[in-house]
Amino acid sequence: MPGRVAPTPLPCRNAARSSPGPGDQAMTTRRTILQGAALVAAPGLLRAQGAAREIRMVEAGGLSGDSIEVGYVRPFTARTGIRVVRENPNQLGKLRAMVESRSVTAVLFELGSLSTAIAQAAGMIEPLDWAAIAPDPMFDEARLPHAFGYQYYSTLMAWRADAKPLRSWADFWNAREFPGKRTLPDNFTLALPMALLADGVAPDKLYPLDLNRAFRSLERIKGSVAVWWAAGAQPPQLLKDNEVQYAASYSGRVAGQAGIGLTYAQGLLDLSYFVVPKGASPAEKAAAMGLLHEMSVAANQAKAAEVISYTGASPQLDALLPQAKLGEFPTTRENKAVQVLGNPAWWAQNRDAVERRWQEFKLGL
Template structure:
């Protein structure tokens, strides 16, 4: 049980990261002994615990309770019922754009967060980008190496079975990159062109995966020789090679549900600060090879394993960031086309 006297003392002098003391925030945090967050679970959730929650609780004596899973529908239900049970909610980039457009989330108090330096796309008015991940090309190490999606599509020069995601937001950009579209010209997506390209490879795709654990297992079992996979699932895995070239780089965000308790929100801003600290991000990356938004993180990562992490300079520059705003406006039409495409598999 948190000692109230200790909590009051801690929040009075360490209400904000970096030694800043704003009395209003300190008073708000002093009222809070516990906050709840909804996150994705698994190793990602364990990395949040190790890298961010532990230093936050040590500094403030505020307990953080993790809950999962984290569908957008749960956030919507919270806000519409005016029963906000968690002050921080993890969302993918597309869900974040949808939630903001629907008025489900509040602006963050960036002055209270007082973040260390962050990449621009991670620092949004309504969302804190805390973890980068990639969907990239991986292959059995005894297969011919790949360097771009055009080669992934070239089943004659690179023979073998493939696995691709049963996910329209991933499959369409991959297809267009394979068809020669420059990364800077991807959006707005040309749906007709993308589906024509998907039709060219569908006969060599033995599994359209829906769970991130599938691609590495399919590769290890030699059921496929080439895979599109989440980077954290294949990085550092024996017998599997990968490249970040033309990888699809994405970002998971934390948001505050509209109507959250002000005192809990004030406390949560301190936890978000911990997520901006490079040394904390390095600790989180020891649990799972995804990375935070600090431009200085690379120097703190294991130098012999830099190719495993999505935001080292070499890997980040080689990838393509998505366009969540486009997807928020066009996802329904694209999904209808996707379901029609799957009927022909």
């Protein structure tokens, strides 16, 4: 048995003796005690030998990846001695290839909310061991059986400082009273909810989406859209270059940027999750639960938020964030209350059909 402690050899004083004497009985007793001790010790030794000393994670990269390193990896490694290797990018296809080839090289994989729903439906991810994670308090939507929501972000309205401020998507759609060019995402999971909110649909009535109404709403605004952006870096740059005056943008790209105003009112709030690929090493999974615990700690989340203006899932985080910049973060009490959470399960079931309609819409741009 690997890791088993072998009993200390005892000398045989009289090999010719056929029956045990008092000395032999003492030696037998000692040997039995040592063997028993070895069996008792073996499981712990096996656990020590089998414990992971390094784990790998796939994350989105950029400042988001840097925030993971500063906020979570460093305290985890300091506490456990376990090294964490980060890699990116984090496309869903990469996770699928890992699982289907049965070559799972990373125990944690970052996915957006829609990709998480798709991965779970396809059986690509394992349930988390929440008892082992033992998290600090978390928002409910961040604590799923198969996924740990570690980072919130929003898609919101932003504008140049010399443009008239917006209060709603209805204002964004109103090019007469709020003149200027717009940029919207070339992403139907974002553009269609925006279009319905602009058309007066109540946030709690968005899903299931009324697709006919959404596309009619987009027809009304498309003439004012100068750019349908595909990369998150585009909206702030378009605003700074004065190519557009209003933008739908990821919050972390515009929060705190000079010359740019924003509002979280009717922002589309979303979550990035970490999941465990199906077939991951049990020892590495056990270690990874400890890293997820670090992601639940409010003080660690505050450290991560120093790197990028996205926030973790702790409802206790507000007091730890820079109070002068509190309005920049998506999950402060004030900002979270005025936003809209998506419905990833609905999108996982309907995305293919909606994408066909989206491509038809784009032909008319």
